[in-house]
Amino acid sequence: MTFGAISEKVSAGLPLSFDDGVALFREPDLLKLGALANQVRGQRHGDRTTFNRNLHINPTNLCVAGCKLCSFSRHSPEQPGAYTLSLSQAWDKLKARLDAGDPVTEVHVVGGLNEALPFDYYVELLAGLKRLQPALHIKAFSAVEIFHFHKLFQLAVREVLQRLMAAGLGSLPGGGAEIFASRVRQRICPNKCNAEEWLQVHRTAHQMGLRSNCTMLYGTIETVEERVDHLLRLRALQDETHGFQSFIPLAFHPDNNALAHLPAPSAVDDLRVCAVARLVLHNIPHIKAYWISLGIKTAQTAQWFGADDLDGTVQEEKIYHLAGSETPQALAPAEIVRLIRAAGRTPVERDTLYNVVAQGEELRAGASPAGAQP
Amino acid sequence: MNSGVATAARPFADLFALGRAAQAASRAASGDRGFFACSAFVATSLPMLTEATGRGLRGLLRLSLTAEETVPQQERRLAQLAAQVRDGLALDGVVPTPEDDCLGLATLLFVARCRLTLTGVPHVLVDLDRLGPKLGQLALGFGADELCGTIVEKRALRLGDNAGSRVLTRAEAAQLLRGAGLRAFERVASGGPQEFTP
Numbered sequence: 001m002t003f004g005a006i007s008e009k010v011s012a013g014l015p016l017s018f019d020d021g022v023a024l025f026r027e028p029d030l031l032k033l034g035a036l037a038n039q040v041r042g043q044r045h046g047d048r049t050t051f052n053r054n055l056h057i058n059p060t061n062l063c064v065a066g067c068k069l070c071s072f073s074r075h076s077p078e079q080p081g082a083y084t085l086s087l088s089q090a091w092d093k094l095k096a097r098l099d100a101g102d103p104v105t106e107v108h109v110v111g112g113l114n115e116a117l118p119f120d121y122y123v124e125l126l127a128g129l130k131r132l133q134p135a136l137h138i139k140a141f142s143a144v145e146i147f148h149f150h151k152l153f154q155l156a157v158r159e160v161l162q163r164l165m166a167a168g169l170g171s172l173p174g175g176g177a178e179i180f181a182s183r184v185r186q187r188i189c190p191n192k193c194n195a196e197e198w199l200q201v202h203r204t205a206h207q208m209g210l211r212s213n214c215t216m217l218y219g220t221i222e223t224v225e226e227r228v229d230h231l232l233r234l235r236a237l238q239d240e241t242h243g244f245q246s247f248i249p250l251a252f253h254p255d256n257n258a259l260a261h262l263p264a265p266s267a268v269d270d271l272r273v274c275a276v277a278r279l280v281l282h283n284i285p286h287i288k289a290y291w292i293s294l295g296i297k298t299a300q301t302a303q304w305f306g307a308d309d310l311d312g313t314v315q316e317e318k319i320y321h322l323a324g325s326e327t328p329q330a331l332a333p334a335e336i337v338r339l340i341r342a343a344g345r346t347p348v349e350r351d352t353l354y355n356v357v358a359q360g361e362e363l364r365a366g367a368s369p370a371g372a373q374p
Numbered sequence: 375m376n377s378g379v380a381t382a383a384r385p386f387a388d389l390f391a392l393g394r395a396a397q398a399a400s401r402a403a404s405g406d407r408g409f410f411a412c413s414a415f416v417a418t419s420l421p422m423l424t425e426a427t428g429r430g431l432r433g434l435l436r437l438s439l440t441a442e443e444t445v446p447q448q449e450r451r452l453a454q455l456a457a458q459v460r461d462g463l464a465l466d467g468v469v470p471t472p473e474d475d476c477l478g479l480a481t482l483l484f485v486a487r488c489r490l491t492l493t494g495v496p497h498v499l500v501d502l503d504r505l506g507p508k509l510g511q512l513a514l515g516f517g518a519d520e521l522c523g524t525i526v527e528k529r530a531l532r533l534g535d536n537a538g539s540r541v542l543t544r545a546e547a548a549q550l551l552r553g554a555g556l557r558a559f560e561r562v563a564s565g566g567p568q569e570f571t572p
Binding site for chain 2: 030
């Protein structure tokens with residue numbers, strides 16, 4: 001299939017095939033690919049780029065999965081750097097933001113697969129965050145963690161989700177998908193749930209009315225064909241449930257992990273994944289350029305390669321920073337607004353479910369709240 | 375601007391057209407060859423450049439970019455330099471160098487403007503120490519054709535104290551060039567550039 005023929009399919013709104021996806025990944029002209037993805041992004045979102053005000057809490061890095069790609073996890077409490085936050089320590093992270101007057105709208109909670117913590121810890125963690133700020137949206141626990149709770153506590157996935165929803169869970173983040181191909185999973189994350197289990201958690205969540213995000217970790221040992229297979233499996237679930245809000249390409253970072261001999265993916269690859277995702281995932285509304293993963297400069301550029309969202313202010317991200325991310329651990333809203341405006345886009349602050357929180361003059365007035373500086 | 379691509383009104387409205395024009399100009403100058411050098415002296419002023427070339431060094435000039443400078447100001451500055459080159463200034467390459475507050479897209483567009491305006495200058499270089507490998511590689515698609523900065527024979531794995539190191543090996547520099555669709559050539563101390571084979 002030629003690029004011109006693929007371009008015609010895109011213009012006609014037809015879904016791209018496996019072969020189309022592979023051809024796009026192999027297209028040597030990055031600018032041509034970017035222009036097509038930018039056209040699709042523009043048709044969907046105009047000149048808007050969204051972001052939100054969020055806080056990351058990683059309650060524990062003790063983890064039994066032992067994934068080779070990970071720089072965050074520790075296997076035992078005796079290992080240097082191992083930690084588990086007490087509930088009050090976790091709540092204090094939000095309290096500090098609220099006390100500083102920062103109108104944070106979302107808390108993103110993900111952590112290691114810790115076998116020592118009871119299920120009540122996670123339930124009470126969410127309930128306590130909600131008590132501090134009832135209007136807060138809690139996006140918590142990747143499908144890998146939900147599946148871990150299911151196995152460890154002998155609860156059906158649906159019951160795990162029900163109990164967490166009762167405590168305040170509002171949506172699921174998209175992490176842990178890595179690459180669905182079992183060949184890759186067996187080599188980089190053999191102890192995580194498999195592709196079908198990951199997808200089943202999201203399917204169940206969507207059936208229960210939860211929205212979620214989805215991701216793809218690229219740049220380890222996967223082939224182009226395995227990337228396209230991954231995207232098409234996400235697209236198929238979206239056709240079934242319509243529950244994914246956003247796709248987030250996650251660039252592999254090689255520092256401080258068992259895959260440190262691999263090079264980090266190049267920026268050309270970063271933008272290519274972003275653009276191909278926009279074109280293949282026609283049924284997923286948003287493509288997020290997660291600045292922590294891509295780096296600020298590449299993320300800003302990605303707004304012209306299919307991305308319409310820059311994630312959020314974040315604060316306290318640990319997982320990518322232990323893997324060598326050179327970005328700050330937080331961006332002030334004013335800095336995100338600058339990144340967007342300087343790319344010729346119009347910034348819009350959103351909530352987790354992509355409802356507009358502030359735009360235009362309203363956003364200008366509230367762009368620099370106290371306490372949100374990196 | 376030589377390309378006829380208007381950029382002043384909305385700098386990003388024609389990002390792809392500007393990038394494509396700069397890439398074409400780069401290909402016209404260097405073909406499909408991309409270069410890297412493990413060491414290069416880069417002058418930061420015209421007097422320093424004149425002294426360097428007078429001593430037999432390659433004529434390379436750093437062109438800083440600040441966030442405050444407008445596109446018309448950039449274009450005027452580059453047009454002045456282009457006129458000096460036409461008048462005989464010995465300049466083999468320019469190194470567009472963003473200050474810390476410059477963002478990624480502004481840097482890429484400045485690289486493209488350097489390539490399109492400085493038609494008498496054979497090379498546009500990327501300083502990997504300033505741009506980093508990611509933005510540096512993207513610049514190769516916006517008119518740059520050469521990498522400079524800290525490029526070494528070997529480095530330790532990015533573990534412990536070495537995590538976060540930006541230093542590239544020669545093989546990694548060559549890989550950056552190939553990833554941008556170029557054949558990799560290394561500038562060596564004696565003789566012309568040699569194709570790099572790992």
